[in-house]
Amino acid sequence: MFENPDNHELINFAQFPDAHGHFGRYGGQFVAETLMDALRELNEAYLRYRDDPDFLAELDDDLRHYVGRPSPLYHAVRWSGLLGGAQIFLKREDLNHTGAHKVNNTVGQALLARRMGKQRVIAETGAGQHGVATATVAARLGMECVIYMGLEDIHRQSLNVYRMRLLGATVVPVESGSRTLKDALNEALRDWVTHVDDTFYIIGTVAGPHPYPVMVRDFQTVIGRETREQMLAQFGGLPDALVACVGGGSNAIGLFHPFLNEAQVSLYGVEAAGEGIGSGRHAAPLNAGRPGVLHGNRTYLMEDDDGQILATHSVSAGLDYPGVGPEHAWLKDIGRAAYVSATDAEALAAFHELTRIEGIIPALESSHALAYAKKLAPTLRPDQSIVVNLSGRGDKDINTIAALDGIEL
Amino acid sequence: MNRLTSRFQNLRRTGRKALIPYITAGDPHPELTVPMLHKLVQAGADIIELGVPFSDPMADGPVVQKACERALAQGVSLRQVLQLVTAFRQDDADTPLVLMGYLNPIEAMGYGHFVHAAAEAGVDGVLTVDLPPEEAHDLLTVLGETEIAPIFLLAPTSSAERIRQVAAVAKGYVYYVSLKGVTGSASLDVAELDDKIAAIRALTNLPIGVGFGIKDATTAAAVARTADAVVVGSALVSLMGELANDAQAMQQAVSAVVAGMRQAMDDV
Numbered sequence: 001m002f003e004n005p006d007n008h009e010l011i012n013f014a015q016f017p018d019a020h021g022h023f024g025r026y027g028g029q030f031v032a033e034t035l036m037d038a039l040r041e042l043n044e045a046y047l048r049y050r051d052d053p054d055f056l057a058e059l060d061d062d063l064r065h066y067v068g069r070p071s072p073l074y075h076a077v078r079w080s081g082l083l084g085g086a087q088i089f090l091k092r093e094d095l096n097h098t099g100a101h102k103v104n105n106t107v108g109q110a111l112l113a114r115r116m117g118k119q120r121v122i123a124e125t126g127a128g129q130h131g132v133a134t135a136t137v138a139a140r141l142g143m144e145c146v147i148y149m150g151l152e153d154i155h156r157q158s159l160n161v162y163r164m165r166l167l168g169a170t171v172v173p174v175e176s177g178s179r180t181l182k183d184a185l186n187e188a189l190r191d192w193v194t195h196v197d198d199t200f201y202i203i204g205t206v207a208g209p210h211p212y213p214v215m216v217r218d219f220q221t222v223i224g225r226e227t228r229e230q231m232l233a234q235f236g237g238l239p240d241a242l243v244a245c246v247g248g249g250s251n252a253i254g255l256f257h258p259f260l261n262e263a264q265v266s267l268y269g270v271e272a273a274g275e276g277i278g279s280g281r282h283a284a285p286l287n288a289g290r291p292g293v294l295h296g297n298r299t300y301l302m303e304d305d306d307g308q309i310l311a312t313h314s315v316s317a318g319l320d321y322p323g324v325g326p327e328h329a330w331l332k333d334i335g336r337a338a339y340v341s342a343t344d345a346e347a348l349a350a351f352h353e354l355t356r357i358e359g360i361i362p363a364l365e366s367s368h369a370l371a372y373a374k375k376l377a378p379t380l381r382p383d384q385s386i387v388v389n390l391s392g393r394g395d396k397d398i399n400t401i402a403a404l405d406g407i408e409l
Numbered sequence: 410m411n412r413l414t415s416r417f418q419n420l421r422r423t424g425r426k427a428l429i430p431y432i433t434a435g436d437p438h439p440e441l442t443v444p445m446l447h448k449l450v451q452a453g454a455d456i457i458e459l460g461v462p463f464s465d466p467m468a469d470g471p472v473v474q475k476a477c478e479r480a481l482a483q484g485v486s487l488r489q490v491l492q493l494v495t496a497f498r499q500d501d502a503d504t505p506l507v508l509m510g511y512l513n514p515i516e517a518m519g520y521g522h523f524v525h526a527a528a529e530a531g532v533d534g535v536l537t538v539d540l541p542p543e544e545a546h547d548l549l550t551v552l553g554e555t556e557i558a559p560i561f562l563l564a565p566t567s568s569a570e571r572i573r574q575v576a577a578v579a580k581g582y583v584y585y586v587s588l589k590g591v592t593g594s595a596s597l598d599v600a601e602l603d604d605k606i607a608a609i610r611a612l613t614n615l616p617i618g619v620g621f622g623i624k625d626a627t628t629a630a631a632v633a634r635t636a637d638a639v640v641v642g643s644a645l646v647s648l649m650g651e652l653a654n655d656a657q658a659m660q661q662a663v664s665a666v667v668a669g670m671r672q673a674m675d676d677v
Contacts, residue, residue, distance in 0.1 A: 020543060030512060030539045032468040033575075034586055037566035176474055182465060189467045194590040196566065293512045293539065294465060306486035307517025308464040 002263045004334050011334070013260035016327070021210020021297075024333065026326035029209040031296045035189070038196045043211045045116050050218060055111065062107050063222060066140070067097045069104075071223075073230035073387070079357050086240065086380035088373055090360070090390045091227050091255065100363065100392030101223060101251045102133035106202055108219035110137040113200035120144040120195065123202045124188040126153055126181035126247070127318035127365065128160025129392055130204030135169035145169040148187040150180040153317045160396050178311040181247075181321045185295055205248025206325030209296030213325050220254025227387055228258055235385055241266040241376060244389035245368040246339065247283070247319035249328045251391035260336060269328060270372040272314035273341035283312035285324050286332050286339040294322070299329040315344035315400065316364035318392075342371035348404065350374055351394065363392030364400065411556045412505040412533045413581040416455055417616045417637065426633040426674055428453055429618060430667055431509065431642030433460035433476035434493055435485025437653035443496045445649075445660060450504050452664040453671025458536065458640065461490050461510030468538045470593035472643040475650055487514040487523070491530045498531035507534035507560060507581070520551045528555040534581045536560035542578050549578055562586050563609060565601075576613035582638060583615050588622045593643030597622035599631040606635045626666075626673035633674040641670060 001010045021027045029039055049055040063069040072092045080088045093101035106123075113121055121143050125131030131147040138145035147164055151173045154161050164171050177183040185208075192201040206213045206220070231239050242259060244252035246269040259265040274282035282288065285300040292301040294309060302310045302322040314320045331337040342350075350370035355361050362370060366389065373388045380386070394401075402409050420427055430449050434442050442459075449457055462480035466473055487510070494506060508527065515523050515537065527535065535557055540548065542561060552559050558581030563572060565588065575583060585605065587597040602619065609617055619632050620640030629639045645663050652659035 028544050029541060030544055031541065032538050032564075032586075033541060033562035033567060033571075034468065034564040034589065036541055036571065037564070037568065176471065177464065177478075186465050186467045190470070190591045193468070194594065196589055292516050295467070296539070301513070303513065303517060305517065306488065307514035308462075308481060308486060309513070 001261055002336055006334065013257070017210065017214055021214065023327045023330035026298050026329040027210060027213055028298055029296060030293045030298065031209045032193070034193045035209070038192065039209055039211070045112060046211050046215050049112060049115060055115065059108055059111055062111070063104065067103050067107060068095065069222065070226045071095050073227060073234060075234065076358050079354065080377065082357065083374060083377040085377040085382065086384040086386045087235070087382065088377055089231070089235070089239070089385060089387045091223060091387055093223060093251065093389060093391045094362065094366070094393035098129070098133045098136050099395065100129040100133065101220065101254060102130045102204055103136065104222055104254070105204065105216050105219040105250065106130070106133040106137045109200070109202045110141055110143070113143070113202070114141055116200065118198060118200035120199045121202050122146045122148070122188050122191050122199055123204060124148045124181065124184035125204065126184070126320055127316065128153070128157040128164065128396060129318060131169070131171070132160050132163050132167070134202050135164040135167035138169065139167045146191065147171050148174050148184040148191070150174045150178070150184050152179040153181065156400060157317055157396060159399065180312070182309065205250045206253050206327060207248045207295060207297060207299065207323055213297065213327055216250055217253045217257060217327065220250050221257045223251065223254040223389065224256060224258035227255060231385070231387065238262060238265055239387045240380060240384040241268060241386045243268045243270060243369045243373045243376065243386060245270050245319060245365050245391060246286070246324060246328060247272070247321050247365065248323070249325035251389050253325060253327055255387070255389045256337060267337035268372055268376065269337055269339045270368045271339060271341045272316060272319035272368055273343040274313040276343055277341060281313040282341070283314040283320050283322065284341045285322060286328060287341050291329065297326045299323050299326045315347065316368065318363070318365040319368065340372055342368040346371040351401070360390070361394035362390055363394050364397045366391045411558055411581065412503065413456065413558050416505050417582065420455060426636065427455040427616070427618070427638035428667065428671055428674060429456045429458055429638050429640045430454050430645055431458040431460060431640060432649065433462060433473060433480055433646060434490040435462055435480030435483055436476040436646065437479050437649055439483055439485050439489060439493065441656055442493050445663065446497050447500065448660050448664050449667055450501060452667035454504065454667060456505045456507060456638070458507045458509045458642070459490065459494070461487055461508055461514060463511040463514060466511060468591055470591040470643060472593045472647045472650065476646045479650070479653070487518055491526050494530040494532055505533040506531065507536055508532055509536040510538065512537050512540045515548070520548050524551045524555055524557065528557055532557055534558040534560045536584060538562065542574050545578065560584055565589055565605060569608070569612060572609055572612045576615060579615055582618045583609065583613060584618045584620060584640065585609060585636070586621045587619050590621065592621055594622055597628065599628070602632065603635050626669040629670040630673035630677050633677050639670065639674065
């Protein structure tokens with residue numbers, strides 16, 4: 001239990017969101033009437049299956065044998081020793097099938113889509129990891145799959161674009177707006193409203209209209225549940241701190257949620273500071289934005305004085321989003337989690353450091369979490385522990401890294 | 410009395426249906442918006458929906474999205490739109506004007522500040538696309554301090570329960586989205602429309618406007634047989650985009666489409 005500093009009420013995090021998807025003042029269903037019935041249908045289906053033993057057994061079986069769960073919790077002994085503080089454990093979501101945590105959610109939503117009788121799935125993607133994870137499960141279930149991706153992201157993540165096409169998905173370039181993740185989300189919403197009868201929209205993060213933030217969270221909490229058991233078995237106690245990168249925030253909430261009621265576990269979400277918060281070229285709405293409404297929910301946004309959404313910047317395509325999941329907005333306001341940031345340069349340094357010291361090539365997204373762990377570890381004692389969510393592997397980023405080093409592959 | 414209510418009463422008395430053109434404020438240039446509004450009235454508009462540019466218009470198709478981008482590129486956001494409304498009201502005290510847009514610019518301005526500025530400018534209705542009744546309580550409370558009508562959407566997928574829920578809070582008219590899709594999508598199916606309008610009419614006394622997918626005079630006339638109002642947007646905005654560099658040709662082309670629809674609707 002956690003005491004809300006504003007009104008001193010005790011919060012049981014298992015009771016949130018409310019029936020309409022509100023986390024405090026955040027979340028909700030801010031969509032056009034044309035989508036309200038589809039959200040009702042989805043919410044009813046989700047409520048029906050979320051506790052259904054048959055559905056959960058099917059999901060568990062897929063997570064075990066198709067995704068490869070449980071993912072290891074790896075004690076980074078050498079890196080911990082070099083940093084000279086807390087013991088750092090890496091939750092190895094990079095070892096999942098398709099190389100990131102995204103597949104935990106797409107497996108769940110695709111099974112739900114099948115039970116709802118939907119034959120066509122659509123998704124938005126930024127870095128391409130969610131697109132690949134969606135195309136993967138669609139291939140396995142024999143569903144038609146359309147992925148919306150900003151033109152800018154298509155250029156910087158060409159490997160993932162090709163992977164999606166190999167898997168049989170249609171990748172639609174989005175040329176409107178800033179041509180990144182937010183515009184891909186707009187386009188996917190337009191597709192959904194047009195093909196609402198036969199189409200299931202697999203949102204990749206804990207944002208969007210209710211029930212997406214709670215549904216995606218529930219599918220991702222397998223990360224935190226495993227971490228909890230593994231820490232008790234391998235370290236003999238709960239971790240002192242959890243660190244995860246936050247774009248939309250699905251890997252972070254998946255790790256955090258099973259620990260929310262234990263106030264002694266410190267939580268750190270790491271946003272992308274890009275070229276620095278002061279430069280304005282970043283993707284850190286919790287650090288430098290303010291509450292507003294976008295993509296179906298109220299949350300912190302990067303916007304101008306007129307409420308127009310700003311273009312974002314991050315070296316990591318997966319964090320390049322002007323909003324954030326509403327549960328994170330709420331956790332920030334009540335002080336349960338701290339939201340910090342790491343610049344492009346800090347993330348790149350952490351990327352190289354982990355690669356050379358532990359022999360693990362992390363995704364640029366996850367490298368933001370590693371960058372903050374580097375700062376946090378020396379402030380703690382060697383008998384304390386930090387779990388960092390290594391949310392994805394860095395193979396997809398090799399072209400970006402090489403280009404920054406002036407190398408053409 | 411709200412201008413929308415009296416306008417619909419007059420139309421009903423004379424047995425005519427309302428023609429509601431939509432344009433995006435500031436598109437293609439802010440100086441052209443007020444003259445264009447007057448031209449629309451001259452061509453036969455009964456009510457005008459004025460789009461408030463937004464960076465992420467999720468419920469709109471590519472035509473309106475591009476119009477938003479053109480307007481935003483010239484710095485036209487909610488505050489500037491209200492200035493344009495004030496300017497329009499200097500020469501037109503009668504034509505009802507409805508702002509159509511998304512919630513975030515209103516949130517950024519603050520509900521109280523926005524509503525009172527809109528009332529002062531002479532706005533008669535506010536249609537916030539991404540604000541269903543479930544989330545509208547706070548804005549409805551502030552709007553209730555003024556004469557401004559909250560306009561809500563209904564869709565082919567809206568159940569009887571939802572139609573009742575919308576009807577309970579809507580004023581002015583309800584806007585029936587005639588197809589599953591975004592603005593400017595494929596043409597609508599008139600036969601299907603008649604059944605749905607009858608179903609809505611059974612649950613509310615508010616006038617029913619129909620929009621999304623009305624591209625030509627024939628469709629407008631067919632819709633006017635059952636609906637109380639016909640909304641045309643993307644067909645006009647598309648012309649404005651094409652003729653953005655020739656203001657006179659643009660005004661003539663848009664006026665001709667509106668006048669053609671007016672003629673066809675009045676011949677019904």
